Amino acid sequence: MKNIVEFLDLGLQPLANNYLKKNQKKIKEKKYRLKILYNKITKLVSIKDTFSSKIMFNNKYPYRSAMSLTMINSFKKLSLEIKKKYKPKKILEIGSNDGSFLKNFHKKTSIGIEPCANIEKITKKKGFDTYPEYWSQKLAKKLSKKYSKVDLIYSANTITHIKDLDEVFKSILLILDENGILIIEDPSLLECVKNNTYDQFYNEHIYVFSLIALEKILSKYGLIIFKIQNLNVHGGSTRYYIKKKNSKIKIEKSVEIQKKNEIKFGINKISTYKSFAKRVTKNKQKLIKIFKDIKSRNKKIIGYGATAKSTTILNYCDIDNRYINYFLDTTKDKQNKLTPGTKIPIKKYHKKLLENIDYVFLGAWNFKKEIFKKEKIYISRGGKFIVHTPEPKII
Numbered sequence: 001m002k003n004i005v006e007f008l009d010l011g012l013q014p015l016a017n018n019y020l021k022k023n024q025k026k027i028k029e030k031k032y033r034l035k036i037l038y039n040k041i042t043k044l045v046s047i048k049d050t051f052s053s054k055i056m057f058n059n060k061y062p063y064r065s066a067m068s069l070t071m072i073n074s075f076k077k078l079s080l081e082i083k084k085k086y087k088p089k090k091i092l093e094i095g096s097n098d099g100s101f102l103k104n105f106h107k108k109t110s111i112g113i114e115p116c117a118n119i120e121k122i123t124k125k126k127g128f129d130t131y132p133e134y135w136s137q138k139l140a141k142k143l144s145k146k147y148s149k150v151d152l153i154y155s156a157n158t159i160t161h162i163k164d165l166d167e168v169f170k171s172i173l174l175i176l177d178e179n180g181i182l183i184i185e186d187p188s189l190l191e192c193v194k195n196n197t198y199d200q201f202y203n204e205h206i207y208v209f210s211l212i213a214l215e216k217i218l219s220k221y222g223l224i225i226f227k228i229q230n231l232n233v234h235g236g237s238t239r240y241y242i243k244k245k246n247s248k249i250k251i252e253k254s255v256e257i258q259k260k261n262e263i264k265f266g267i268n269k270i271s272t273y274k275s276f277a278k279r280v281t282k283n284k285q286k287l288i289k290i291f292k293d294i295k296s297r298n299k300k301i302i303g304y305g306a307t308a309k310s311t312t313i314l315n316y317c318d319i320d321n322r323y324i325n326y327f328l329d330t331t332k333d334k335q336n337k338l339t340p341g342t343k344i345p346i347k348k349y350h351k352k353l354l355e356n357i358d359y360v361f362l363g364a365w366n367f368k369k370e371i372f373k374k375e376k377i378y379i380s381r382g383g384k385f386i387v388h389t390p391e392p393k394i395i
C-alpha cells in the first residue's frame, strides 16, 4: 500500500451524528481514530476507518435539509434549471432526506431513496414514492422493473457517504436512460484544503471528491462529467453533471477550467496535503487559545448549530462544556440531547437564549450569511462569533 499516504490524524472521534440522551452523560462512547488518506494513483482522498451504512444511517438519523433556508433555495434554483434545460420525464433522488429537493417536482414523476426511515417518512407523507432502502443494484433492478428507466438522477451529499462506489455506479447504470443525466453534489476538496475546513472529515464523509479523482472513478463505468458548477453551500460544494458515453451532450468549458484550478492548486500532489495538515495542527492551537482567553475573562460562550462537522472540531480540539455552556439548534431530534463525545447540552433554538451571551461558536459556519442575517440584534449589541475557517478568529 505504498501509494496510500496517511496525511492527517484528527484523533479519537465518536460517530458525528450520534447525539446522546441527557441520561447518557456518564457513558463511555465508542470512539475511532479519524485518519485521512491520499491515494497517489487514484488521487482520491478518504478517511481510513469506516463504519457500515446500517450503523450510520438508521431510523434515528437527525439531519434534515429543510433546517436551512440556504439549502431550500439552492434546491429550488437547481430544480428550475433542470425543468427548463433537461425537461426530465422521471427523476430519481438518491438520499432524498426530507424531500427538500423533490418537493419542487411533481409527485407522479419523482422517486426518492432514503434509508433513514424516520426521515423518508416525511417525504412519503407528502405523497411521493419513496423507498426506505440503501442504494444498491438490487434496488435499481426492482425500480427499473416498476418504473422503467429514469432520465435524471440527482444526489446531494450522499455518494461520498457510501463506501462501495462500485456498487453505487453500477446501480446507477442499471436505471439511467442512455441519454439521461446524473447530477451529484458534494463538498469540494479544493475548497476544503484552501479554507482549512478539516471538519469536512468525519465518519459519514468517507470521501471528499476532487474533479480529478471523480473523473477517474466514473471512467470505469463509461460515465463522463460534462459540466461543473461550484456552489457556496456546505462550505463550498461542487455540482457535477454527468452523462453516459454515447450521449450527444457536449462537454462544457467549466470542466477544463475546474481541472486547471485543481492542478494549479496542487490537488494531485501529496505535498499539498502535508502542508494542509500542518495548517490544521496550527489552527487547532489557535482555536484552543481563543477559547481559553475568553474563559479567562469570565465570558460566556455558547454554540450555534450542532453540526456533524463541529463534532470533528470539538473532539479534535478537546472543547467541551468547560468552554461552551450549550448549543442552540433548530433540529428537533438534536434538541435536549448532548453533543457526541464532548457532551455539551443542545437546546431548542430561541432568540432569547442569545441574550447575555458574549461569544457564539459557529458550528454551522457554512450558513454564516443566513445566520448573521437572522441574528442582527445579537450582532448590533456587540455579540461576537468564533469561527475556525480559514483560520480561527473572532468576528
Ligand code: JHZ
Pocket: 063, 067, 068, 069, 157, 204, 205, 234, 304, 305, 306, 307, 308, 309, 310, 328, 329, 330, 331, 334, 349, 364, 366, 367, 370, 371, 374
Ligand atoms: P449542516 C450533515 O452535516 C450530515 P452537518 C451529512 N453528512 C452532510 O453531508 C451534510 O449534512 C449535508 C442547525 N441550524 O447542514 C441545523 C440552526 O440551528 O451544516 C443543523 O443541525 N439554525 C448528511 O450537520 C445544523 O445547524 C440555523 O439558522 O455538518 C446545520 O447542519 C441554521 C441555518 C442551521 O450539516
